[in-house]
Amino acid sequence: MAKPIEASFTPNSTQWDFIKCDKPEKLIVAPRGEGKTDGGIMDMTFWASMIEKKYRPLPWAIIRDTWKNLERTTLQSFILPKPGSFASQIRGRLQIRDGGRQLILPNVWTAFLFGVDSPDDLNQLQSMQLYGLWIEEAAAAMDGRDVISGGISEEVWQIGLTSLRHQIMSDEATEFVREMNVKGGKEHLTPAEIKEGLKLGALVTKDFGDGIEIFTRGRHGIITENYPSEDHWTWMRFHEEPTSQQAMFQIPRGENPFIDQVYRETMEAALQNRPDLLNRLVLGRPAHVQLGISVTPEYHESLNSGPWHRSDKNLDPMPNLPVYRFWDGDLHPSTVFAQITPRGKFMVLDTLRGIETGMGMKQFIDQQVKPLVQNRYHLITKWRDLGDPTLRDRDPSDSSQTAALMIEKELNTSYEGGVLRWGPRKEAMKDLLTRTLSTGEPMFVLSKHEKLMHRALSGGWHYNKSSSGKISEEPDNNDINSHPAAGLSHGIAKIFKYEKEARITLPESRKKIAVGSSVQPLYASGR
Numbered sequence: 280m281a282k283p284i285e286a287s288f289t290p291n292s293t294q295w296d297f298i299k300c301d302k303p304e305k306l307i308v309a310p311r312g313e314g315k316t317d318g319g320i321m322d323m324t325f326w327a328s329m330i331e332k333k334y335r336p337l338p339w340a341i342i343r344d345t346w347k348n349l350e351r352t353t354l355q356s357f358i359l360p361k362p363g364s365f366a367s368q369i370r371g372r373l374q375i376r377d378g379g380r381q382l383i384l385p386n387v388w389t390a391f392l393f394g395v396d397s398p399d400d401l402n403q404l405q406s407m408q409l410y411g412l413w414i415e416e417a418a419a420a421m422d423g424r425d426v427i428s429g430g431i432s433e434e435v436w437q438i439g440l441t442s443l444r445h446q447i448m449s450d451e452a453t454e455f456v457r458e459m460n461v462k463g464g465k466e467h468l469t470p471a472e473i474k475e476g477l478k479l480g481a482l483v484t485k486d487f488g489d490g491i492e493i494f495t496r497g498r499h500g501i502i503t504e505n506y507p508s509e510d511h512w513t514w515m516r517f518h519e520e521p522t523s524q525q526a527m528f529q530i531p532r533g534e535n536p537f538i539d540q541v542y543r544e545t546m547e548a549a550l551q552n553r554p555d556l557l558n559r560l561v562l563g564r565p566a567h568v569q570l571g572i573s574v575t576p577e578y579h580e581s582l583n584s585g586p587w588h589r590s591d592k593n594l595d596p597m598p599n600l601p602v603y604r605f606w607d608g609d610l611h612p613s614t615v616f617a618q619i620t621p622r623g624k625f626m627v628l629d630t631l632r633g634i635e636t637g638m639g640m641k642q643f644i645d646q647q648v649k650p651l652v653q654n655r656y657h658l659i660t661k662w663r664d665l666g667d668p669t670l671r672d673r674d675p676s677d678s679s680q681t682a683a684l685m686i687e688k689e690l691n692t693s694y695e696g697g698v699l700r701w702g703p704r705k706e707a708m709k710d711l712l713t714r715t716l717s718t719g720e721p722m723f724v725l726s727k728h729e730k731l732m733h734r735a736l737s738g739g740w741h742y743n744k745s746s747s748g749k750i751s752e753e754p755d756n757n758d759i760n761s762h763p764a765a766g767l768s769h770g771i772a773k774i775f776k777y778e779k780e781a782r783i784t785l786p787e788s789r790k791k792i793a794v795g796s797s798v799q800p801l802y803a804s805g806r
Contacts, residue, residue: 607766668696
């Protein structure tokens with residue numbers, strides 16, 4: 280007979296809130312080294328103690344993008360735990376099989392570890408009967424050698440949740456939980472119903488020193504990760520658009536007593552030139568993993584402890600001003616909605632990007648552009664549509680159709696091709712982001728709710744950098760984040776050129792040439 284576990288269960292404050300939560304989906308995010316993985320191990324063990332012995336050991340799947348990444352990170356937390364951690368206390372009881380692909384804490388839980396980088400892995404996940412699902416680093420991650428791991432898709436999470444079907448209570452208790460969830464959770468139960476739930480075994484009471492608490496016995500999935508980007512599915516699912524089924528917990532920097540301050544300060548100093556990693560791994564803020572070199576290093580979400588290019592308010596369209604729509608095509612058509620105020624402030628109000636790869640322009644306009652126009656811009660009477668000039672190129676399969684013609688037809692507008700060459704567009708964007716108004720505030724501002732353009736300008740729009748350090752001459756136009764910013768740059772270069780020409784006085788002999796000239800030579804000749 281296995282001996283009882285002799286371990287001191289002393290989670291930090293945020294870990295304890297995470298562990299005790301009995302919602303079906305839980306996310307815990309933290310800077311590096313602050314205890315998110317140990318929190319996951321404690322969660323597995325805590326909830327096993329809440330389930331009757333006849334249903335144990337509880338089967339878990341622990342997943343990362345690849346087995347290689349899982350082996351070098353999460354597995355090491357089990358087999359080579361940090362002194363003082365909960366994992367170090369159960370290490371002597373832990374059984375390791377199949378090269379670390381199966382971990383067993385006898386009579387408590389059994390964990391199966393695998394990556395999901397092949398169809399066979401997904402099939403394995405789908406066929407399992409699990410109590411718990413644990414995904415490590417669902418967002419793309421980076422280690423000290425700048426090796427990127429790809430992260431986990433929301434589809435894998437959803438497939439995994441459907442595999443949570445290991446029996447943990449009677450059929451009567453299961454039905455009680457189902458009816459309770461319909462009512463909105465245990466908070467909506469009457470005293471009599473709580474008594475019935477306890478009798479059936481659907482509910483359980485525990486006193487951890489702060490009074491008796493009621494818990495719902497149930498299967499669940501957990502995600503542990505460093506901070507993701509604001510547009511990653513985990514941040515959207517648990518922070519921006521959570522339901523009653525989800526809960527998110529954020530471990531603050533410095534909460535783990537087993538990590539010394541020297542480690543934190545050393546890591547902070549090492550990442551001073553990588554603000555993306557500094558935010559995610561050290562400071563504990565959502566940030567985008569930087570691929571290559573940012574096209575727009577002049578963009579600053581905040582400056583001097585206050586908002587700068589990104590407003591702290593949601594901006595609404597001004598009905599008496601025209602709205603600019605900046606377009607880009609390719610695999611993910613996009614449109615940026617903006618206005619220029621009488622004071623000269625350039626406000627980006629909304630950005631749309633095709634939700635499906637290869638989405639056609641008409642489908643994009645019907646499903647995304649028109650509904651936004653009806654909901655947010657129904658009072659606008661003046662529009663100016665411009666952007667990528669190649670949208671006027673003919674479709675090889677149908678010479679009568681172009682994306683520009685589709686825009687004009689569907690939105691009753693006139694489409695202007697913007698600047699094509701990269702040099703003028705680059706300079707125009709730099710001007711836009713570095714100019715200030717007479718009040719000292721930036722000329723360019725994004726609405727607070729605007730995530731797509733924020734992602735692009737924060738480094739999603741980037742130059743590729745080879746392993747030898749060579750940087751591409753033009754941005755990576757295949758990256759999904761490039762399209763909104765590229766469309767904006769095509770149009771901005773044209774607008775800036777128009778403003779310059781309006782201020783230039785030319786002799787009569789040069790006027791005809793100026794009128795007929797391209798926007799590109801004007802910018803290319805210097806300013």
